Amino acid sequence: xxxxFKYIYILIFFFSTISNSFAACQPKFTLPExxxxxxxxxxxxxxxxxxxxxxLSMSGFTKSQTDExxxxxxxxxxxxxxxxxxxxxxxxxTFGSRFQTIDENRASLVTTQEFYKCTQSAxxxxxxxxxxxxxxxxxxxxxxQDSTVIIVTDLFLSTSETLAKxxxxxxxxxxxxxxxxxSVGVFGISSSFNGKISGIPTGDGLGYASYSKATKRPxxxxxxxxxxxxxxxxxxxxxNQKLQDKLAENPDAxxxxxxxxxxxxxxxxxDKQITENNxxxxxxxxxxxxxxxxxxxxxxxxxxxxxxxxxxxxxxDFQVPGSNGVSDYKIDVDLWSSRETSCKDSNKxxxxxxxRENLVGDEDITDEKLSINVFxxxxxxxxxxxxxxxxxxxxxxxxxxxxxxxxxxxxxxxxASHLSSEPKIxxxxxxxxxxxxVNDVANEEFKPTLVASIALNFELEK
Amino acid sequence: MIVNILxxxxxxxxxxxxxxxxxxxxxxxxxxxxxxxxxxxxxWVDSVFMDSVGILExxxxxxxATNDFYFMFAWLxxxxxxxxxxxxxxxxxxxxxxxxxxxxxxxFFGLYWIIVSAIFIGVLSIVNFTVLSWGDTFPAAQDITTKxxxxxxxLTVIYYGLMYWISVILGTARQARSAVLFANKLPxxxxx
Numbered sequence: 001x002x003x004x005f006k007y008i009y010i011l012i013f014f015f016s017t018i019s020n021s022f023a024a025c026q027p028k029f030t031l032p033e034x035x036x037x038x039x040x041x042x043x044x045x046x047x048x049x050x051x052x053x054x055x056l057s058m059s060g061f062t063k064s065q066t067d068e069x070x071x072x073x074x075x076x077x078x079x080x081x082x083x084x085x086x087x088x089x090x091x092x093x094t095f096g097s098r099f100q101t102i103d104e105n106r107a108s109l110v111t112t113q114e115f116y117k118c119t120q121s122a123x124x125x126x127x128x129x130x131x132x133x134x135x136x137x138x139x140x141x142x143x144x145q146d147s148t149v150i151i152v153t154d155l156f157l158s159t160s161e162t163l164a165k166x167x168x169x170x171x172x173x174x175x176x177x178x179x180x181x182x183s184v185g186v187f188g189i190s191s192s193f194n195g196k197i198s199g200i201p202t203g204d205g206l207g208y209a210s211y212s213k214a215t216k217r218p219x220x221x222x223x224x225x226x227x228x229x230x231x232x233x234x235x236x237x238x239x240n241q242k243l244q245d246k247l248a249e250n251p252d253a254x255x256x257x258x259x260x261x262x263x264x265x266x267x268x269x270x271d272k273q274i275t276e277n278n279x280x281x282x283x284x285x286x287x288x289x290x291x292x293x294x295x296x297x298x299x300x301x302x303x304x305x306x307x308x309x310x311x312x313x314x315x316x317d318f319q320v321p322g323s324n325g326v327s328d329y330k331i332d333v334d335l336w337s338s339r340e341t342s343c344k345d346s347n348k349x350x351x352x353x354x355x356r357e358n359l360v361g362d363e364d365i366t367d368e369k370l371s372i373n374v375f376x377x378x379x380x381x382x383x384x385x386x387x388x389x390x391x392x393x394x395x396x397x398x399x400x401x402x403x404x405x406x407x408x409x410x411x412x413x414x415x416a417s418h419l420s421s422e423p424k425i426x427x428x429x430x431x432x433x434x435x436x437x438v439n440d441v442a443n444e445e446f447k448p449t450l451v452a453s454i455a456l457n458f459e460l461e462k
Numbered sequence: 463m464i465v466n467i468l469x470x471x472x473x474x475x476x477x478x479x480x481x482x483x484x485x486x487x488x489x490x491x492x493x494x495x496x497x498x499x500x501x502x503x504x505x506w507v508d509s510v511f512m513d514s515v516g517i518l519e520x521x522x523x524x525x526x527a528t529n530d531f532y533f534m535f536a537w538l539x540x541x542x543x544x545x546x547x548x549x550x551x552x553x554x555x556x557x558x559x560x561x562x563x564x565x566x567x568x569x570f571f572g573l574y575w576i577i578v579s580a581i582f583i584g585v586l587s588i589v590n591f592t593v594l595s596w597g598d599t600f601p602a603a604q605d606i607t608t609k610x611x612x613x614x615x616x617l618t619v620i621y622y623g624l625m626y627w628i629s630v631i632l633g634t635a636r637q638a639r640s641a642v643l644f645a646n647k648l649p650x651x652x653x654x
Contacts (some may be wrong), residue, residue: 352523354521383600461598
């Protein structure tokens with residue numbers, strides 16, 4: 001029996017030596033706090049608020065138009081189904097001409113003309129039609145931060161709604177929304193239109209005109225909520241057969257952009273998504289190569305004569321899909337050196353913190369990948385053991401996806417000429433003003449987020 | 463022949479000892495721990511040879527870097543000393559085998575001496591560059607500035623070149639002295 005215990009002791013000693021040799025061969029350092037990743041737990045479903053723009057001009061989407069395909073009806077049906085699956089409870093409301101909660105029966109009429117009938121005088125209806133009132137909906141979204149808010153609108157904002165105090169009425173709730181980590185998804189769908197567009201500013205600046213010769217016009221679905229929920233809606237909408245058929249014919253009939261203050265969906269360390277494959281130019285088959293996680297920190301240990309290292313990450317592993325992405329990163333590198341290259345006797349390793357700067361070259365950012373080149377022009381000394389702790393933070397959000405909406409944008413100054421050209425496709429007044437406003441607020445509320453932390457522990461040979 | 467070689471070997475050793483002994487003393491001092499009182503002042507070495515900025519930039523200790531430098535410089539000197547001994551001893555013994563069978567022929571072998579000496583200087587330089595630049599045995603070579611690296615190469619080549627010359631002057635076979643620069647100017651030629 002004693003003989004067996006002896007073997008067990010020897011084995012325990014052997015394995016503890018191996019693990020210690022890995023752990024001890026590094027300097028003392030403090031890891032940054034890893035952000036908590038949002039879980040996909042179904043139990044976290046919350047209420048969904050659907051807001052329909054009840055302005056009179058929206059009724060044009062409900063009437064059929066010869067030679068044009070109506071997407072409003074099928075897309076709104078898909079949206080209603082998606083909103084049912086998304087939350088525990090769905091609340092329907094209207095804004096624009098009427099700001100009120102409606103029941104399911106009334107909501108089911110949203111794709112019919114009946115829903116948009118204005119019971120007030122024609123003048124009062126036209127007056128109310130000029131004000132979109134989206135700021136009021138954003139205020140509700142601000143107060144229900146665990147919920148998902150879906151807004152269906154033609155986004156026809158008067159210029160006054162995008163200026164000064166009125167702009168602040170839009171920006172203020174957006175600040176809270178982004179601050180809470182929520183995102184804004186903007187879906188634009190070009191659909192057949194057969195109705196009257198009112199509130200178009202005239203060239204002389206003295207009044208507003210209306211237009212009823214348009215056969216096509218974009219409508220918008222704005223979803224405020226978590227990136228995951230926005231993507232859930234996106235998936236459901238994009239699976240709509242009629243929309244797919246239309247897109248096959250004309251890809252410009254649908255645009256999507258997700259704007260968020262934090263495009264990082266998850267930290268790569270928390271779910272241990274960093275693997276041996278992320279370090280490109282060091283082969284896992286090379287001599288002395290080890291890859292191990294220690295308290296969520298992936299550590300690459302190797303011996304090399306390579307003077308620089310290439311790290312690559314798939315954006316889809318950490319970014320909110322469909323979001324505006326990241327245009328710049330901040331990479332902090334803490335570097336230590338030791339004259340003792342062997343890890344066998346940890347007592348000999350006297351680590352010294354290096355004061356070297358500019359250890360990382362310009363990162364290569366594409367839509368799919370983030371590539372980082374470390375120690376490119378650093379000329380680290382060979383014959384040393386080096387330990388580098390890399391913390392990769394976001395520095396600036398991207399904004400490229402908003403540009404796709406530019407083709408549907410109509411400035412106030414161009415409105416009169418656009419009107420006089422009697423277009424078949426009518427653009428959206430002040431569309432880019434709103435989208436840029438949302439993007440600006442997202443950038444204002446941007447906070448650097450830790451994407452990944454990585455340790456490189458290597459003996460540098462000549 | 464053997465007697466003649468042994469006779470000149472003594473004088474060769476005398477010549478080699480002039481600069482060889484200080485070199486051996488230097489090597490011994492370089493291998494001694496830094497805390498031992500030595501004629502090589504570490505502070506002077508730091509100020510003249512070491513790349514303090516680069517060492518401190520990596521957070522390394524200057525004293526440890528100096529220690530590694532001493533180790534490297536000691537081995538550099540060992541290698542240079544061995545090379546010097548091989549070449550000078552080789553010439554001293556080899557000079558006895560030169561076919562000098564008529565007066566004035568020794569001067570003809572001056573060309574041989576120049577070639578051997580040039581190869582020797584070349585080997586000294588190669589050893590220097592191998593230790594200080596091309597090789598991967600001594601990381602301490604990175605802790606010295608390029609200027610001090612060049613200075614070290616120049617000084618060691620001069621020092622061991624001198625050692626070679628002095629030992630060769632005294633160690634060359636009597637009949638071949640005309641082949642070695644200034645060797646025929648030696649006093650007491652008959653005694654030597």
